[in-house]
Each structure stands twice: as C-alpha cells, then as structure tokens.
Amino acid sequence: MTPNQFTRPIVWIHGDCLNPYGPALQAYPGAPAIWVWDDALLEEWRISLKRIVFMYECLLELPVVIRRGDVATEVLAFAREHAADGIATASSPSPRFRAICDRLRNELPVAVLPVEPFLAYTGRLDLRRFSRYWATAEKYAFGQKPLFDDQ
Amino acid sequence: MSSNMRRDFASRDELIDYLRREFPQAAARSGEVSATRGGRREAEARLQRIDPQRYAATRNYLDGAVTHLSPYIRHGVLSLAEVRDAALSRVRRPADAAKLVSELGWRDYWQRLYERLGDEIWRDQEPYKTGYRASDYASELPDDIIEGRTGLACIDAFSRDLRATGYLHNHARMWLAAYVVHWRRVAWQAGARWFLEHLLDGDPASNNLSWQWVASTFSHKPYIFNRENLERFTNGIYCRTCPLYGRCDFEGTYEELHRRLFPNATGNAG
Incomplete structure (x- = not known):
C-alpha cells in the first residue's frame, strides 16, 4: 500500500503508535482519526488502571476521537460516519492487529504504513x-x- | 456504535476520576495510578535528559542513569530511531552511545520475533534447561508474591513497586522473574501475565521473551542471581533492612545455588 492513495480516509490509531508524528497522521494530516479501547483485550490482559491512565494521557495529545468496544466494529462505524474510502494506520507486529486489519479489509481498503525503521x-x-x-x-x-x- | 469519550479535563485528578468510573473493573483489580505521565511532551522532555555515557557506566544499578523511556517506546510515542538519533547527538563519538543503542536493539529484536511468532510468544520456545519439565511448574502466581509478603525485603519491594508505579528497573525485573520461576517453580507465563497487567511498558514481545530468557525456554541456561549480586547493584538498600539477611534464599555462590535449585540439570552454573 502506498500513502495518499485515499481521497477521504480515516486514520486508526492503535497502542503501538501513539505518536503525533506517526506515519498515518503524517500521510493524512487533518483526516478524522479514531482510537478504540479494546474492551475484550483489557479484560483478557487484566490491564490495570495505571496503564489506562498512561495511554489516555498519550491520546489527549493526539487529534483523535476516543471510543471503546469491539475495535473493528467501531473503526468501521467511524469510517461510515465520514463516508471514508479507506483506513490508514501504522504497522504493528501484534497478531491481534493483523486480525483486526483483516476484518476492516472486508469492508474498506487498509493502508498499513511503516514506522521509521530502527x-x-x-x-x-x-x-x-x-x-x-x-x-x-x-x-x-x-x-x-x-x-x-x-x- | 459507542459514544465519544471525554477529552476535556481540568486536571489529572479529574481525568483519573473519570477513568475510574469508566473502567471500574480495572480500577477494582488495581486502582493505583503511576506518577509517570503519558504523552509526547513528557516523552520529549525525558529524551532531552538521556546521558548515554552515564547510562553505559551505571545502567545495572537500581539508581543508575537509566532513561525511563520504555513506556513511551512501547507505545510508539517515541520511535527507536528517534531515541537512537537523540543518543548519538549527545555524544562525541558513536561508540560512546553503543550500549544504549544495543539496548534499543534488544527491543527491535523482540519486535521482529513477535512478528514471526504471533501468539506462539505465549508458548515455551524451547524446553527448560533446569532439569524440570514444563508440567513441574505451577500455573498460577502465589498470593504472597502478588501481595508482597514473602518476607524477602527485596522481592516484596519489587512487587509493591510494580503495583504502585507500573515500573521496575530491568535488573529488578530479572531478579523478580528468576525468583518466581526458579525459586518458586512457577511457570514464566504466570509471571509474564502479572507484569503485563502492571508495567506501563508491558508488551508481549519484550516482556514474554525476557521471561523466557530468564526461565531458559529461550536461552541456553536459566538466569539466577545471588544475594551478593543483588546487594551490590541495589547498594544494599533492601539487604540492610531484611530480617532474613545472611540466611535468605539467595545466599551462596552461583555454583551452590545452581546445585540447590536445579539438582537434576545437566550443564554448568552461570
């Protein structure tokens, strides 16, 4: 996938790239962006309140709408609200990330943009x-x- | 579709109160909040303070000049490349930042393995080299470890710090992990889940594979330590107050401890 392939994208922000200079926000500045608290993952990993506070503080410095629930369902609903023609996000090694991308691709093209390599x-x-x-x-x-x- | 969550808060306390209400299960499990603040601004301020040369000289000491950047790196608030570039800009010769860069390399390495392993990261990558089978290890953490009441001043302090701050120095993580797996014979997965619950930098890649490295399911031998090692790198802050000083579980040479902990193992101590 190449950047700037979409005319009306949304950006999906996830927990491996809470960076205002991340590749998706850089490729599509001003695009509507969403974060979704993955309620199932929070319970599966028994994530403590202090971790949620830390991540929330990171989110408050990003131009992003914050929601919660099933991630793919919420991202797709957000895309429909904005009549988006694609979803841009940053890469992640997480298998859960890949599974969510697969579900998103059932409805819209997804551009997974690489972060600056080490x-x-x-x-x-x-x-x-x-x-x-x-x-x-x-x-x-x-x-x-x-x-x-x-x- | 869910509704938007709040973004406007007059203070950190107001944010925390809001999150306690929104995430009552998380708050009930562990309601502590870390003094470490999230966000790019805080990350950049910390990045300004790194000292690669002092880091290299002191990083194994609990009061050493470590960067405290791991929660920001874990969540991509800072990229490894950015931290590397900042480190190189602080030194006259790249060699002076070599230790810090190699530690960043460890994270890159774990991430690459995670990409390859996926959820297999929760499985033993290799058999234990301890003389015990995987089934010899308990599947749950004992309460005295979780609650910080083993009686060992160091271990109990690490447990309390983990819960209260969401941070442990890398050396403390290694000691605590070794205690859990080798002294208490608990499966590394139980410890890894505990760390993921609390660590602000909790990430299956670095976390699980480091536990496996300690356990010996991703290394050639189990990692252990002795009291002398812990006392040295903590400047004795726990040993001085420990009622078990001189007769704790960690007394002895590495060879003695290895024989005691792994009587059926083949191979050498270390």
Whole structure:
C-alpha cells in the first residue's frame, strides 16, 4: 500500500503508535482519526488502571476521537460516519492487529504504513539468538552515521 | 456504535476520576495510578535528559542513569530511531552511545520475533534447561508474591513497586522473574501475565521473551542471581533492612545455588 492513495480516509490509531508524528497522521494530516479501547483485550490482559491512565494521557495529545468496544466494529462505524474510502494506520507486529486489519479489509481498503525503521537494512537477519541478530544488525543500528567513525 | 469519550479535563485528578468510573473493573483489580505521565511532551522532555555515557557506566544499578523511556517506546510515542538519533547527538563519538543503542536493539529484536511468532510468544520456545519439565511448574502466581509478603525485603519491594508505579528497573525485573520461576517453580507465563497487567511498558514481545530468557525456554541456561549480586547493584538498600539477611534464599555462590535449585540439570552454573 502506498500513502495518499485515499481521497477521504480515516486514520486508526492503535497502542503501538501513539505518536503525533506517526506515519498515518503524517500521510493524512487533518483526516478524522479514531482510537478504540479494546474492551475484550483489557479484560483478557487484566490491564490495570495505571496503564489506562498512561495511554489516555498519550491520546489527549493526539487529534483523535476516543471510543471503546469491539475495535473493528467501531473503526468501521467511524469510517461510515465520514463516508471514508479507506483506513490508514501504522504497522504493528501484534497478531491481534493483523486480525483486526483483516476484518476492516472486508469492508474498506487498509493502508498499513511503516514506522521509521530502527535499522537501515532490509536484508536477512538471523533471529535465533540476540547475538546472531546483533552480529549483522549492529552495523546498521547507528542510522546514517558510520559506526565508530573516528577509528 | 459507542459514544465519544471525554477529552476535556481540568486536571489529572479529574481525568483519573473519570477513568475510574469508566473502567471500574480495572480500577477494582488495581486502582493505583503511576506518577509517570503519558504523552509526547513528557516523552520529549525525558529524551532531552538521556546521558548515554552515564547510562553505559551505571545502567545495572537500581539508581543508575537509566532513561525511563520504555513506556513511551512501547507505545510508539517515541520511535527507536528517534531515541537512537537523540543518543548519538549527545555524544562525541558513536561508540560512546553503543550500549544504549544495543539496548534499543534488544527491543527491535523482540519486535521482529513477535512478528514471526504471533501468539506462539505465549508458548515455551524451547524446553527448560533446569532439569524440570514444563508440567513441574505451577500455573498460577502465589498470593504472597502478588501481595508482597514473602518476607524477602527485596522481592516484596519489587512487587509493591510494580503495583504502585507500573515500573521496575530491568535488573529488578530479572531478579523478580528468576525468583518466581526458579525459586518458586512457577511457570514464566504466570509471571509474564502479572507484569503485563502492571508495567506501563508491558508488551508481549519484550516482556514474554525476557521471561523466557530468564526461565531458559529461550536461552541456553536459566538466569539466577545471588544475594551478593543483588546487594551490590541495589547498594544494599533492601539487604540492610531484611530480617532474613545472611540466611535468605539467595545466599551462596552461583555454583551452590545452581546445585540447590536445579539438582537434576545437566550443564554448568552461570
């Protein structure tokens, strides 16, 4: 999916990207945006009040409508309210995120936009142990600046 | 369709009162609120204060110069790349920020594994290397751990801090996790669920895989510690007041503790 493919999108904000400079808000500034408290997940994970307060404070600094319930149902209802032609959101490794995106796609196209990568590298990484990962990743983990450039 | 929740609050207390009413089950389970405030403004203020060189020298001490950025990174309020760039801008040579960057690498690593594992992240990735089978571990946390009344001053303080603040220093997490899994023989999943409930930075990726690393279901050997190690990195703040000092469960060399905890294990202590 490429950004700016929609003319009337909504933005779905989720818990892995509570950032005013996140990719979906950047791609579609001014688009209606929604957060949905996932009531089932809050109970499944027994999330404590302090975690809810922390996240709510993050949300209050974002241009976002806050609702609760079943996430896909609420996001789609919000999209219908705004006659949206697509949903933009930030990427997440969470399997629940993927399942929600699948449900959203039954009704509307979804653009999952990548957050700024930590590694300037897209090749293969051995994930069997951190040491194996880092043996390759370290060379790319220092951004545009070369590692140990004074040596 | 649900109605919009409120966005206008005169104070933090008003917000908290509102959330207690809106989320009564969460408040009943654990009504504490952390002093750590959410939001990008607070995250940026904390980012300004990081000191990569002091971090590298002191991070294993409970009063070391750790960044306290993890809740903001966990929720993407700050990206790993942003934190890395800020760290590099604070040092003369990139090597001076290498420790902090490698710790950011751990989060990137856990996230990549989570992408691959999905809900399998709740399953043992490998057998325990403790000489015990998975079925030898209890499935629920004992109440004395949850309520902070084991009698061990350090463990009880960590338990209370977790509940009250939603934060534990990384070393305290490792000690507490090792105590739960190896001293009390409780399955790491029970501890991981407890941490996810309370930690402001709670995330199945870093949380579950770190528990598995301690448990030895995602490492070559179980992680354990002894009283000397804990006393050193806490500057003795718990041991000084502990009624069990000198005779607690953590006394002994690593070799002695390994033999005591894992009598049927093959392999070395460490």
